[in-house]
Amino acid sequence: MTLIARRLAGHLARGFVMILVVATISFFIVNNIPGDPMAARYEKLIEGGMAPEAARQAVKVLYGFQPDGSLWQQYTDFMAGLFRLDLGVSVSRPGTPVLDVLTDAAKWTVLPVLAGTLLSFLVGIILGVYAAVKRSGKLGDALSISGSLLHGVPQYVLALLVVMIFSTLLGVLPADGSVDILYEPGWNAGYLGSLVEHALLPVLTYALSAYGGWILAMKSSVVTVLGDDFILAAELRGMKRSIVFRYIARNAILPLFTMLALSLGLLLGGAVFIEKIFNYPGLGWLLIGAVNDRDYALMGGAFLLITVGTILANIVADLFYTVIDPRVRSGEEVS
Amino acid sequence: MSNQAPGVRIDGLTVVYKTPAGELPAVRGVTLTLEPGSITGIVGESGSGKSTLALSLLNAVQPPGRIAGGSVEIDGLGDVVGLRGEELRKARGKHIGYVFQAAQNSLNPLKTVGKQLLDLGRSHGVDDLRGLVREAKELLGRMGLDGARVLDSHQHELSGGMRQRVGIMLALVLNAHLVVLDEPTTALDMITQANILRIVREVHAERGLTTLVITHDIGVVAEVADRLAVMYGGRLVEQGPTREVLGAPRHPYTRGLIQAIPRLTGDIGEARALPGRPPTLATVPKQGCVFRERCELRMDVCDTVDPETVADGPRLVACHAVNSAPASTTVATKEHA
Amino acid sequence: MITGTGVVKTFKQRGKVLGAREVRALRGVDFAIPKGGAASFIGESGCGKTTLGRIIAGLESYDEGEIVIGDVPMTPLRPKQRQPHFRKIQMIHQDPYSALNPTRTIHQTLYAPLSLRAKQTGRSSAWIEERAAEVLSLVGLDPGTVLARYPHQLSGGMRQRVVIARALTVDPEMLVADEAVSMIDVSLRLGILALLKDLRERLGVSVLFITHDVATARYIGDDGELYVIYRGQVVERGPVDTVIADPVHPYTQSLLSAIPVLHGLERPGEEPVTPLSSLDESQSDEGCLFARRCPFQGERCADERPLLQITEGIPQEHACYYPERRSVIARPMSEV
Amino acid sequence: MSATLIPETGSAASTLRRNFWRGVWRVMRRKPSRLVGVVILAGFVVMAVVGPMLLPDPLPNDPAAITQPPSWEHWLGTDPQGRDVLALVITGSRYVLLTAAITALITVVVGTSIGLFSGFKRGRWDTVLMRVTDMKLTIPGLPLLLVLATVWRFGSPWQMGLVLGLLGWGGVARAVRSQTLSLRERGFIEAARGLGLSTTHIIGKELLPSMAPYIAMNMLISVTGAVYSQVGLFFLGVLPYESDNWGVMLNLAVFQAGALITPNALGYLLGPLLAILLLTLAIVLVVDAMDEIFNPRLREE
C-alpha cells in the first residue's frame, strides 16, 4: 500500500511537471501559429453576401473573445486558467469553453477506441498464443505475417479499405457520423442500435489496426516465457497441461497489460485518421477541425488533453504493474 | 508403484539434436544401470551430454532434440521412451522427481511456492492437499527451512540455496522414489553447496531413493555418489564404484580429469591440465573413440573403431588401450600418491 | 608494490522504491602485494572480492582509505590522473566469453592497446605486430593460428589466454584475476593457473587471484598470501599453505570444511566446522560480523568487532578473539 | 538453459555475426518470402531514384481523359488532370523515400548519440536524457505533428524529414541505451577502459559494430512510422504540397476525385494505397528477416 502510494506520488509529481512542460510548449506553439483566421472568416462572410464593412465589424466582434495583453501576460493567464481547469474559450465557437467542447468530443472518442482496443486485445492475445505455439508451422507464420502487416499498414489505409468494402461496395454500414438524430437519446433500442451501427466500422478499423500489434507482442511474450526454465520445470514435474498453460498465459500476458494501459493512453489521440475518414466526431476530428479553423485555444486544449491522457495511462500502467507483479510489489526492479 | 526405490536400466540410449549440419548425437549408445537405492553420479565437462541424458530419463528431451534409439526401463514404469501423453505426465513428478539444472529459475515468479505446490498436487490428483502441504513443510523443515514462510514466498524472496531446496522438496513431495538432480549446486557458493549435498545424502537415505546426480564437478560426485559414471562427448567412458574409480581410474580421460583437479594438499607440481579441448556437438568424431584427440594412449584402432564398454566386476571402461592391455597394466598405471 | 589501507566501499542503491539501501561491500581492507608477488582473496559469494579487485584495478572508486601504487598515493589524484597508474594493473575477467568482443579478431583486439602504446612511445607498426605475436607466445598460443581468428573460434581456455595476452600488451605490473578459471572446463583449469604462475616467474608480474575455490589459490605460487574475506572484512591473512593447513578463524574453517572430499582419494578432516546459518546481508553489523553464524561464539563476540591481529603462537593474522586450530581439511589417503 | 551453456549461444551469436552474409543468405533461403521483401524494397529505392528521371516533367496531361479507370494505356487509370496514375505513384515515391532517408539519418544520428551517451555515461546525464526521451515518447506524435503543421510548413522533403527525424529519435535512443547498458556489462568494454583505450575507440570500434543491426532494425521501424504519418498528414490535407506524393494523391483521390464513390477514380486511390501496402509488406518481411538474423532467441527455432 505505502509502496503504491509512494510510487503514485512520484508519478503524479513527474506527470505534473510534464503537463506543465507540455502546456507551455503547446501555448507557445499555438501562439506562433501563422495564418489569419479573421481574414478567413471575413472572406467567408463576404462570400456569403455580407457587405465589406459589416463583415469587418462582425469579425471584430467575433474575435473580441481572443485574449490580449503581452505574451507573458497571456501565458500566465493561460497557466493560471489551467489550474482552474479553464482552457480558455474556443475561437471558432465563441462563448463555448474549450473544456466543454473537449469533453463533448472525448466521449465519442473514448467509447469506440476503448471497444476497438479491447476487442483487438482479446482477439490478438488469443491468436498470439496460437501463433507462438505454432510458430514453426504455416498457420503460425501466416498469423504473424498478417499481424505484422496489419500492424505496419497505416491506419488510414485500413480505414479507406474498410470504407471501400463495407460502405461503398456493400453499402451495409454507414461511414458517417455518430448516431441517427431521429432516435431519442436514452436507453432505447433504436438509439443504442443506431449508436452501435455507426460505431461498428470505426471500431472494426481500430481493432484491425491494433490487433496486429497485440498478436506480435503476445507471440513474442509467449515465446519468451516458453523459453523460461520454470515452464520446462513445471512440465517435468508433471503439471497438467492446463496448469502449464495458465503459467504461460499469466506470465506472458503481464507485460501486455502494461502495453494495454499505455495504448489506452493513446486512446484520446490515436484515432485522428479513423475519425476523419468515418466523420466520427471525436477528439481527433475536433483537432483537425481546430487546425483548419486556426482555433488556437481549442487546438492547444485538445493537444493538452490528449497528452494528459497518455501521461495518466502511463501512471496507471505502472501502478497496475506494481499491483500485479509480486517482484515489483516487493520493490525489486524488473527490467 | 511400490514405495520402494526403483531400479533404472538405460540401454543403448541415443539422443540427437537437429542442427544446420544435420542430426547430431549428444548422447550416443549409453548403457547405464541405476541400482535401486543407490546414488549414481555422472560427471562430464560442459556439453558432454549430461543434461540430455538426464532429460531422457523423463522422456523430456526438448526439441529440436529427440531420442533416436535405446530404452530407459524404470521399475514400475516400464520403458519411459515409449510413454506418451497423460501416462508420461503422471510419471513425471510422481515417480520421477527432477531437480533442475537451473533450479534458481525453476519456479513461477508470479506465484508463491505454496500455490505452485497446490498446482502440483492437483495435477497429480492428490485429494489430501492439506496433507501435501504438511508433507512439504516437513520436508522443508528437514532441510533446515521454515516451511510455512517458504510456502508463502515468491521465488524472488528466496536465496539461491533456498530455491534449490524448494526444488528438491517439489521433486520429493509426491513421494517419487527416483530423483534426478542436474547440477544441483552450480552457481551456489561453497558453504551452501556443502549444505545441499548433505541434504541430498540424508534425504536419499531417509526416504530410500534411487538418485542420479549430474555434475561437472568431481568433488560433488565424490562427496555423495556410490557409483560414478564419466561422460565424454556423449559417451559413457567409465563407470564404477566411486571410491574405486577415484582411487584407481582406468580410462585415460578419467585419469586426466582427476589429475587436473586442484587439490588442497599435496604436491602441486603433480597436477596438470588435459591437453586439447573438449569437443562440441559439431566436433565430436563421428567414428572411433571420442577422446582420442586428447588421449596419451592413442592407438590406430582408436581412429576407426568405437571402443566397446567392457565390464570388469563392478567397473566398466570403454577404451581400446585399457581393455586390450592385460589386467596388470591397469594396476600399473600411475596412481595418485 | 601495491598497498591498500582501510579501503571502504559502500554501494548506495538510489532510485529503488524502498528508499536508499546501503550495501557495505568493503569495511576497511588492508592489503599489500609486493612486486612479483601473489595474493589470493577467498570468501563466500557476495563478500566483496570482486569489488575489491575492481577497486584495485581502478575500475571502481572507493569511499575511504588509501591505495598506493608504487609509491604514489591514489586518493589525492583526480580520476584522470589516476588512470595511467591503474593501467599498470590489469583485470582478467571471470568470463572469457564476454571479455572479448565477438565482432573483432584477436589481431584487432590486441592491436588497439598496442597501437596506443606505439603512439605514446613513438614505435613503428612493425613493433606492434611483433609485440602481438610475442604476447600470444607468452601465454602459450601460436600467433600464426590465433591472430586471424574470432573469439568464437577458440576454446574457453584459449580465450582466457587471449584475455591475459591482451592484458600483457600494456606491460602491467599486476594482474587481477577474478575467478579467472571458474568458467573454464574442469580439464583445462590448471593450464590457466599454471600460466599465471609462469608469468609471475618470468615477467615478474604480481598476481591478485580472486576465487571461491581455495584449492586453486595454491597454484598461483606457494609464496603467495591468502586473504580470507567475510562481509567486506579480511578475517584471516597469511601464507597460503599456512592458512589452508592450519586455519584459525572459524569462518576460514567453515569454508575449508565445505570443500567436497574426494572419497576415493581423501579422508575428511576430523573437526569440520559448519556455520549455524547461511549468509544474510541483513544481519547486524554489531560486534564480530561472523558471530551470528559462529559455532564457537564467545562473550566478546557479540559486542566488539575483532580486528586483524597477530597473536602468540599463530603465524597468520586473524580477526578472532578465540582463534583455535582445527583439523578441517581433507587429507590424502596416503598421508596417514 | 544452463550457466555452462551460455558460451554455446554466445559463440553461436558471434558465428552468425561473423558469417554475416552467409547467415543472411540462410535466413533468406529458409523463407523465400523474405527475399521478396528485399527485392520489393530495392525496387522502391530504384523507383524513387531513377523513376522520375525516366518520366517527363511535368507529366503529360490529357484534358480529354480525366479520371479514367485502369486501362491498357494507363494501368492505374488517370487522375483528375488526365495524368497517368502509375507515373504519379513513381514520381511521388521520390518524396516519400527521400523523406524516409532524411528521417532515417536524423533518427539514427540523434537517437544513437543520445542513447550511447546516456547508456555510456550513466549517472545524472542518463537520468536527465531518459526523462527527456520518456517525455518525448509520451507526447502523442500525430497530434503534435498536426499542431506543428500549422506552425512550420514542412513542404519540402528536407524540412519534413527534419521534423520527423527530430520527433522520431526517441525509440532508437531507448533501444540503443538499453543495448549499450547491456553491452557495458560485457567484460570487453570494461577491459578496453582498463587498457586506457579512448572513448572514441570504445564507442566507434567496440560498441557500435555490435549494435549496428539493432540500430538498423529500430530505425527501420521508427522511420516507417514517421513516413506513414507524413503521408497521413498530406492525406488529411493539413500540409501544403509542392510536388506530388502518395499522401497528396490519397487526399485528392478521396476528397477531390471521389474515389470512394466513383469507380473511375478507384485507380487513383488504389495507386498510392497499393504502393503503401507493398512497401509495408516489404518492410515487414525485411524486419522479420532481420529479427531472425539478429535475435538469437527466435533463431533457435
Add this chain to the structure above:
Amino acid sequence: GGSTNKSGDAAGGGGGGLFTTIDVNRPGLEASAPANPYNPKGNSFPGYSSMKLGWVKNHLTDPNQALPGIAASWEIAPDNSAITLKLQPNAKWSDGKPVTADDVKMSIGIAYTQGSTAFSVTPGAAGAAAEVTVVDPQTVKITQDMANPSPKFARGVLDTTVLPAHVWSSVLPADFWDKLKAARGEGADAEKAREEITGLGEKIIAFAPEKDVSAGPFVLERVNPSEALLVKNKYFYNAANVAPAQVKFLNYTGNEQIWNYLIAGKLDHAGFTAAPTDVMNRIKSANGNEVIKGYSPVAVSMAFNQTKKPYDNVHVRRGLAYLIDREQVTQVASPEGGTAAVTTSGIHQKAAQAWIPDTLPSLEPYKVDVAKAEEEFKQAGLVKKDGKWALADGSAWKVSMHAPAGFSDWLSAQENIKSQLVKAGVDAEVVTTADYPLYLEELAAGKYDVGFWLMALGPAPYDIFQRLYGASNGWANVAGKVQHSAPGKNGNWMGGPEEIEVDGEKINPGELTAKLNSSDEQAAKPIMAQLAKAANQDLPVIQLWDYVNTQFVNNSRFTGWPHDDSILRMGTGVLPSGVWIQQGLIKAKQ
C-alpha cells in the same frame, strides 16, 4: 439507419414526412453550441428555425429585392431614406407568443452589437440606420442616416434576424438605445459607448437560450455532433402549407461526403457543391435526383501581385491571359459549378449583361492566341531562350501560383493552367498553402506572386468592384472618404497603380468604386462601364470562371422545387430550401 417518425405532431397540410438536408456553409455541427444565430456554430438554421425580416435576393441589379419573411411587406421611401415594415399578422413564436414590433426593435438592437451594413455604429459608415421607430405592434419604421446613404440600405434592414424579446431581452441593457445614440455621436464618450456596444456583441454571441424559440416553420429539437433535428412549429403563420413534419440536418464535413449522400439519394436538398464530372453523373443518375442551376454572384480569378516582377508589367499579364484557355480550365476544375469567363470585366457575366450590355462587346475577350501572347511578352521585354520565356535580364521566370490545400477546384485549375503555360514555354508551378487562413494571411502579406481570388461579389455594384479596387489594392473607404496606401502597406498586396488610363483618360478606380457605394442604379451604370474597361485593359486579375449556383434536389419524397431563376438568385448565406418550404412551394409527394 432506419428512421422512425416519432415526433409526428405534423399540423396541417403538406403531407408531413422527414426532410433531409445539409448546410454546406457550416462545417461541423456543434452539439454544445447554443440556438443562437450570431454564434458561428450556433444551432440556428435560417429559413427553418430562424427568421429574418425578409429573404434578400441576389437580383442582378437591384440589391433591395427580397421575399417576405417576418415582414409581410414593406415600403421603401423613393429616396431610400426609410423603410417601413409591416409584420406578418399571424406570426407567432414556437411557444405561442405573437411576434411583435418590439421583437423586431430588440432584434435590430442586437444587430447593432454585431455590426451589419444597416446597423453599424462605425461613424460615417455608409447606409447606416438613424432611427428605429415602432409605429404600431405590426409596423416598424427605420430611417437611414442620409449623411452617407447607401442604395442597398433596405437590403441591410431586411437581412436582419428576428429574435424573441421575451427570451433575449436580458442581453440588452435597459439603456441600450441611449447608449446607441451616444455612440453615434463623436468624441470620447461616443468612443466609449461604441466600445460598450461592441462588448455587448461578445455577450450576445455567447448567449445560450434555454431552448430554441423560433418564429420559423421549424424549431430545433435536438442536435448531436453529426446531425440536427428540427420539428415543425405549429404556430408558424404559414404552418398549413409547410410540408415536412421534421427536418434533419446532416453535418457537413466535406464535399465527398455530400456526394455520397446524394448518390444514395438521401438528401432532399443540398446547396452548391462542386463535384467532378464522374461524380456528378452518378449523382444525376441516382433515383429522383435533379440538379437545379441558378445564378451565383461570384467569380474566381487569377490575381497578380504587381509589386513582383514581371507582373508589374501589364503586357505580361495580358500575355498570360492570351495563353490560358479558360474553357479548358473550367472544364477540368469546375465543370458543373462554373462557366468559363467570357472576358475579364470584374463582373459576373450575367450581371455584366444587365449592368453594361453596351460596353461588354467592346471588351477584349482574351481568346487563346499564342501569337498575341508572344507579342505582349516581347513588348514587356521578356526574352525567349531555349523555347522558354525569361525575364528581360535573362533570369528564369516561373509563374508560381498559390492556393490553399483544401480548395480542390482551385488546385485543379492551377494544375491545368500550369500545364498550359508550360506547353507555351512559360515555366510554372503550383504551390499550396496548408489552409485558407494561412493563405489569406500570406496573400495579404504580399508573399505570393500569383494567387486565386474571389471577385464580382454581387449584387451591389460597390461589392462587385471593391474586390479589385478596394483594400487589397490599396484603397480604404473610411466613412465615404477614400485613401490610397502604397503597395505593400495596409494590406495592399495587389499593388496596382493608383490611376489607370482608360480610353485615353486617367481614372482612379478606387475612388470610382467608392462612389458606387452611394450611387443608385442609374448613376452606377456608367461608372461600372468605366471600371469594367479598366479591369479589362489593366488586368489586375484574369477572370477565370463565373460560378453557377448548383442546387441538388430529390423528387422522390418532395416536389415543388422552384426552377424560377429569380427565386434561385438567393445569396449563399440563406439556405433556400427552408425559405421555399415556408413559402409553401414544397409539397410532399403523394
